[in-house]
Amino acid sequence: MTETIIFYMLTAVILLSALGVVLLPGLMHSALCLGLCLAGVAGIFASLGSDFVFAAQILVYVGGIAVLILFVVLLAGSASDKIVRQVNDQWLPSLLICAAFFWAFLKITGYFSGIPAAAAPSPSVRAIAALMLGDYAVPFELISVVLLASMTGAVLFGRRKAQ
Amino acid sequence: MTLSYYLALSGLLFTIGLFGVLTRRNVIGILMSIELMLNAANINFVAFNRFLYPGQYAGQLNAIFIITLAAAEVVVGLALVMAIYKNIKSVYVEDYNILKG
Amino acid sequence: MLEYVYILPLLSFAVAGLILAFGRWLPLKGASAGILVAAWGFSQGLMLFVKAIQGTITLPYEMSIPWFSFGGNQATLGVYVDGLTIAMLIVVTAVSLLVQIYSTGYMHGDPRFKRFYCYLSLFTASMLGVTLTNNMMVFFMCWELVGVCSYLLIGFWFEKQSAAYAGKKAFITTKLGDLGFLVGLMVLFYATGTFEISKIQELAHAGMIPAAAAGAAGILMFLGAAGKSAQFPLFIWLPDAMEGPSPVSALIHAATMVAAGVYMVARLYAVYALSPIAMDTVAWTGAITAFMAASLALTCFDLKRVLAFSTVSQLGYMMMALGVGGFTAGMFHLTTHAYFKALLFLAAGSVIHAVHTNDMREMGGLRHKMPITYITFLLGTLALCGIPPFAGYFSKDEVLAAALARNPVLFAIGAMAAAMTAFYMARALVMTFHGKPKDAHKHDHAHESPAVMTGPLILLGAVSVVSGFVLTRHEMFEHLVNFEGALPFELHHVNHSAVALFSSIVAALSMSLGVWLYKARPDIPAACRETFSPIVNMLEKRYWLDAFFLKLVDIGDSLSRFMFSFDFNFLDQIAIDGWAWLTLKLSKIQGWLDDHVVDAALNATGTITMSAGRMARLAQTGLVQNYLLFVAIAVSIFAAIAFAG
Numbered sequence: 001m002t003e004t005i006i007f008y009m010l011t012a013v014i015l016l017s018a019l020g021v022v023l024l025p026g027l028m029h030s031a032l033c034l035g036l037c038l039a040g041v042a043g044i045f046a047s048l049g050s051d052f053v054f055a056a057q058i059l060v061y062v063g064g065i066a067v068l069i070l071f072v073v074l075l076a077g078s079a080s081d082k083i084v085r086q087v088n089d090q091w092l093p094s095l096l097i098c099a100a101f102f103w104a105f106l107k108i109t110g111y112f113s114g115i116p117a118a119a120a121p122s123p124s125v126r127a128i129a130a131l132m133l134g135d136y137a138v139p140f141e142l143i144s145v146v147l148l149a150s151m152t153g154a155v156l157f158g159r160r161k162a163q
Numbered sequence: 164m165t166l167s168y169y170l171a172l173s174g175l176l177f178t179i180g181l182f183g184v185l186t187r188r189n190v191i192g193i194l195m196s197i198e199l200m201l202n203a204a205n206i207n208f209v210a211f212n213r214f215l216y217p218g219q220y221a222g223q224l225n226a227i228f229i230i231t232l233a234a235a236e237v238v239v240g241l242a243l244v245m246a247i248y249k250n251i252k253s254v255y256v257e258d259y260n261i262l263k264g
Numbered sequence: 265m266l267e268y269v270y271i272l273p274l275l276s277f278a279v280a281g282l283i284l285a286f287g288r289w290l291p292l293k294g295a296s297a298g299i300l301v302a303a304w305g306f307s308q309g310l311m312l313f314v315k316a317i318q319g320t321i322t323l324p325y326e327m328s329i330p331w332f333s334f335g336g337n338q339a340t341l342g343v344y345v346d347g348l349t350i351a352m353l354i355v356v357t358a359v360s361l362l363v364q365i366y367s368t369g370y371m372h373g374d375p376r377f378k379r380f381y382c383y384l385s386l387f388t389a390s391m392l393g394v395t396l397t398n399n400m401m402v403f404f405m406c407w408e409l410v411g412v413c414s415y416l417l418i419g420f421w422f423e424k425q426s427a428a429y430a431g432k433k434a435f436i437t438t439k440l441g442d443l444g445f446l447v448g449l450m451v452l453f454y455a456t457g458t459f460e461i462s463k464i465q466e467l468a469h470a471g472m473i474p475a476a477a478a479g480a481a482g483i484l485m486f487l488g489a490a491g492k493s494a495q496f497p498l499f500i501w502l503p504d505a506m507e508g509p510s511p512v513s514a515l516i517h518a519a520t521m522v523a524a525g526v527y528m529v530a531r532l533y534a535v536y537a538l539s540p541i542a543m544d545t546v547a548w549t550g551a552i553t554a555f556m557a558a559s560l561a562l563t564c565f566d567l568k569r570v571l572a573f574s575t576v577s578q579l580g581y582m583m584m585a586l587g588v589g590g591f592t593a594g595m596f597h598l599t600t601h602a603y604f605k606a607l608l609f610l611a612a613g614s615v616i617h618a619v620h621t622n623d624m625r626e627m628g629g630l631r632h633k634m635p636i637t638y639i640t641f642l643l644g645t646l647a648l649c650g651i652p653p654f655a656g657y658f659s660k661d662e663v664l665a666a667a668l669a670r671n672p673v674l675f676a677i678g679a680m681a682a683a684m685t686a687f688y689m690a691r692a693l694v695m696t697f698h699g700k701p702k703d704a705h706k707h708d709h710a711h712e713s714p715a716v717m718t719g720p721l722i723l724l725g726a727v728s729v730v731s732g733f734v735l736t737r738h739e740m741f742e743h744l745v746n747f748e749g750a751l752p753f754e755l756h757h758v759n760h761s762a763v764a765l766f767s768s769i770v771a772a773l774s775m776s777l778g779v780w781l782y783k784a785r786p787d788i789p790a791a792c793r794e795t796f797s798p799i800v801n802m803l804e805k806r807y808w809l810d811a812f813f814l815k816l817v818d819i820g821d822s823l824s825r826f827m828f829s830f831d832f833n834f835l836d837q838i839a840i841d842g843w844a845w846l847t848l849k850l851s852k853i854q855g856w857l858d859d860h861v862v863d864a865a866l867n868a869t870g871t872i873t874m875s876a877g878r879m880a881r882l883a884q885t886g887l888v889q890n891y892l893l894f895v896a897i898a899v900s901i902f903a904a905i906a907f908a909g
């Protein structure tokens with residue numbers, strides 16, 4: 001029962017804040033909503049018993065990405081954002097397409113209806129660590145290479161051009 | 164709580180994100196919408212892992228990878244946005260049309 | 265020395281070039297070089313002659329180098345020397361030498377003196393080529409070169425219209441004959457497969473040439489000889505060739521070039537001997553020529569033309585001799601005739617040099633003014649008329665004896681020609697040197713020629729007197745140019761001395777008659793001219809042969825004119841212009857089609873492509889979100905398909 005209440009609360013938070021991200025005219029507000037939304041998702045992870053993913057979500061998304069976006073909004077945003085229309089001309093077809101997508105998702109959801117959780121969640125950090133350094137060692141290392149490359153690229157883009 | 168609830172949540176979140184990607188004029192807004200979609204995918208991974216493959220952790224591991232890649236994507240994307248903003252002085256994607264013939 | 269005989273023509277060619285290029289700086293403007301080479305050549309010829317008589321060299325001698333090959337045949341360059349060659353070699357070099365010496369006086373002060381000697385050297389070289397070559401191809405080439413030299417020298421004073429015309433006439437007429445020569449050469453090559461004289465002779469002796477082929481080749485090649493040696497009916501060019509300088513007349517148109525035709529027939533005698541028809545053609549043509557030319561000389565007043573007709577007549581004799589099988593007689597007459605006819609021409613040149621006219625009616629009484637010229641001319645006349653013991657007596661008698669042995673009719677014609685020869689020569693002698701001067705002014709200015717001119721005259725006079733006598737001693741000439749080929753018929757043995765006696769008496773009588781008529785009773789010939797005016801007219805018109813050839817040319821002209829009008833009026837106007845008109849119309853239609861169909865199709869393609877592109881461009885908005893929308897639509901469509909499936 002508690003689980004259900006928590007789920008609906010988190011769902012409400014996630015969906016509302018997501019709508020805020022998409023619909024609010026001010027970028028600042030959008031970014032704040034994004035942080036809230038990501039935190040809600042983290043809650044969902046926690047409710048699903050994935051402790052390590054929950055931690056990573058809080059650390060990377062809420063603590064890193066959301067804050068980073070916030071900084072960029074501070075740098076690139078302007079006061080006129082609130083006056084200028086933030087939605088483009090193709091919102092109506094987009095809405096229809098999105099409706100179609102949602103219908104499709106619901107259809108897929110229907111296939112998986114009525115599957116209960118088999119067992120209570122258990123801590124998974126140790127197992128994930130074993131996987132990361134075991135079977136998935138190569139993708140893990142590749143991810144690190146990707147991170148290094150993206151960091152280098154970011155530094156290169158952000159650098160002031162040599163006069 | 165069954166799997167379908169989580170899948171429905173994920174679907175809604177993805178659809179909202181998609182709508183944002185398709186309609187927001189602000190490029191930073193688009194990036195944020197993409198994050199929403201990635202999170203919807205993550206929810207799916209973790210939920211499937213929880214309900215269909217208990218005792219296995221590959222789904223969670225994928226979620227970890229996606230989070231990492233999302234971080235990298237955001238870093239590069241924002242750096243690009245800043246670089247473009249420095250040149251074009253605009254954050255609206257309609258203005259990013261210098262390649263249009 | 266026999267090995268080096270090939271140098272003779274080559275050296276003469278070289279000297280011709282040398283005179284042309286550097287004649288200005290050579291002594292005597294290049295004449296010295298030409299004379300030296302001719303003298304050397306003559307000495308060589310004389311040495312060869314002596315050795316051949318002594319028998320210290322083996323004849324025939326042949327030497328050749330490969331030239332080029334065609335098909336499976338090998339053409340060669342080389343020399344072929346036998347007794348005939350040596351006889352001809354001496355004639356050519358001796359007359360050439362004397363004429364070149366004589367010309368230093370005759371042509372003195374001429375503006376084109378250098379060129380004259382260049383031509384003379386070139387002529388000598390070509391003639392030596394004709395004489396020495398071992399190959400009918402080279403023979404033909406040199407033969408043509410000789411013709412070119414003749415053309416150049418006849419028209420040497422080309423400022424004179426008549427000289428230019430005479431040169432052209434000579435060239436074209438001989439060319440007409442050369443056409444036959446060329447075809448005959450081809451027939452001969454077809455029959456024998458070779459151009460080499462020695463091989464042709466071998467094949468002919470072995471009887472490997474069919475009589476028909478030999479006859480065809482012989483008659484066709486005789487056409488060339490008729491052109492070159494001025495035989496009937498192609499002799500019309502020779503009298504006009506007298507427009508050239510007198511030394512040229514002596515060298516080319518009396519002694520050497522005109523003898524080339526005779527020489528050619530003699531060279532290929534083995535081929536002629538195979539075909540009685542060819543032999544008869546040669547004999548009868550020669551006889552007719554001898555008679556006609558002699559008759560033509562009777563009425564002529566131009567001194568050089570009288571001599572020219574005489575030359576034609578004597579060439580006819582030679583041909584007749586060859587035709588009746590008197591090979592040795594013909595060649596002997598060629599040799600002696602070369603000397604005394606050259607002498608006569610040079611003497612005539614000396615006279616003309618003195619009085620500046622060719623017309624005998626303006627001469628007369630020059631005997632005392634020009635004693636040396638007179639004496640030498642007299643010697644030449646006696647030689648030509650066949651009065652013993654001069655050269656002509658021996659050779660002409662042999663010719664007549666050979667004719668009698670073969671056919672009495674030919675003998676009769678020959679005898680009549682001989683009588684006429686004696687008559688017209690007497691007439692020329694008397695009209696020129698005897699009697700009263702008819703033109704006092706010209707007579708007063710006449711004078712004896714310089715030593716360079718009289719020297720050769722005296723030499724030739726001496727040769728004319730003795731050559732017949734010397735060469736018949738121990739049958740020297742017969743040993744040299746005997747022909748051991750089998751004749752197709754038997755020659756009857758005739759009483760040689762009887763013929764000699766008969767012809768001598770005829771000649772002497774005829775000559776006396778001429779001298780008497782023109783010296784004592786010049787009114788009788790004048791009366792005869794009146795009485796027999798139709799005949800005289802015919803002779804002055806040269807049996808209308810000139811008119812005949814002109815008519816031929818006229819017919820050719822009108823044929824071409826008709827062809828031209830056909831070409832112009834029909835082919836040009838209707839066929840070609842009509843075709844052009846049709847083409848123009850078709851092009852216009854095609855142009856319209858091109859503009860309105862082909863181009864329109866092309867333009868339409870372009871337009872369609874452009875509008876399609878414009879439409880396609882609408883999709884390319886350049887907006888990222890647009891594209892994403894399309895992606896989303898596509899994905900949803902695929903999803904719909906997946907679900908429907």
